[in-house]
Amino acid sequence: MRSIILDVQGDTLSTEEKEYLAHPLVAGVILFTRNFSNLVQLKELVQQIRLHAKQQLIIGVDHEGGRVQRFRDGFTELPACGDLLVKSESIEQAMLLAKASAFVMASELIACDIDLSFAPVLDLNGISDVIKERSFSSDKLEVAQLASCYIDGMRLAGMPSTGKHFPGHGSVKADSHIALPVDNRSSEDIFNNDMQPFKTLINNNQLDAVMPSHVVYSQCDELPCGFSEFWLQKILKQTLGFTGAIISDDISMHGASFVGNHLSRTKAALDAGCDLILACNDPAAALTILDGLQVSNKSNESIITSLLADKSKLSLPLSKNSNWTDSKRLLLEFAERV
Incomplete structure (x- = not known):
């Protein structure tokens, strides 16, 4: 395997x-x-x-837009997902922009033979230092709406989706890259708020993959989500009915460090239910x-195949692709307006 x-x-x-x-x-x-x-x-x-x-x-x-856009020169500058609604005149306009931004992002990467950006972020914009404007909104319904349109844009280009960071990283302040965040809220609060965008998109069959967080939800389990059978098996697979790929967040992050060395972390994440392990x-x-x-x-191999871009959906060159030129124009008009 x-x-x-x-x-x-x-x-x-x-x-x-x-x-x-x-x-x-x-x-x-x-x-x-x-x-x-x-x-x-x-x-x-x-x-x-x-x-x-x-x-x-x-x-x-990771090519979400805003501060998390790895490639710049020769690529369209993408707005942060959190700016789409805040700086739009309506939710409807933000939904159009979400789809356009995702299509531009996905088509430009696929044109370089890159399969996927690990997106969209489904975390609520709460107190997290690392999420902030990477989130579509602080409202669970708005996150689900905008993320659904974003995934539509990705799929139009032929790119699979990865919802992250399950069941939600936005309500803990610490950054799991450099610390082990602990969320002490009740399971009811987490299930009824942060987890709802994941639940909605899974029900809509819009998530090809899910990336769990390196957060301990202390009222639910003592292990970070990405190493927890409770979260990955009982909640994600059994309760929510998710059947796609589970991709660990980077096991080199501090949020994974208490599990042991990198080999121990990998074994623990695989045992808990992760299909693929990011080791960066x-x-x-x-x-x-x-x-x-x-x-x-x-x-x-079927999991790997499910995360490859469907290049048959994208007409190249992009300069002659009307979806790309129209979507890019929308983004440029949005950037000039704000």
Whole structure:
């Protein structure tokens, strides 16, 4: 079973990276700003990743818009999702912009042979230091409405969706990249508020994948969600009926550190119910996972396939794609207005 999504360190592949991309545990690669110089270089890097992997694999990136947009030069500047409603004249206008922004984002990435951006963020805009304007709104109904339109835009381009960070990261202040956030609210509060956008979109069959948070919800379980059978098995799969892929958040984040070393974290996340593990920003630790994790005979190729972009949906070149030109014009008009 291929379950590990790794990163690479530069804008070209090292000899070592070329070798471990073909490892039987590698399911994909996540890209960062450090991997980008320009469009030509990015397309070449993606081509080399696919060449040396010698197998089908997912190439992803966090490319939401606003402060979380990894590639800039040659890409449309995308608004933060939280600005769409705040700076629009109506919810209807914000919904159109959400779909347009997602289509532009997805089509520009797919044109570079990148499968997915890990989006949309379904967290409520509460007190979190790391979420803030990445969230569509502080209102659960508005988040579900706008995220639904956003996913429509992604799917129009052929990109799968990833709802994050289940069951909601917006109501804890600490950043799980550098701390272990603990949410002490009641299960009723979490279920009836933060979790509702996930529930709505799962019911609408709009989520291809879900990324759990590295947050401890102390009134529900002592483990962070991404390592919790309670959250992933009982709530996400059984109660909400989710049947898509579960992708861990980066196990190098501090919110995962109490579980042990990177190999222990990977095993714990897989045992809890994660299908794919993000292991980023620590190459040495990632190699310990590849060296220490047993290769299972169980196949998850259908999960990997479900997260590949459907390139047949996107008409290229983008300059002659009316959906892209119309959507980009909407975004430019919005940017000029605000």
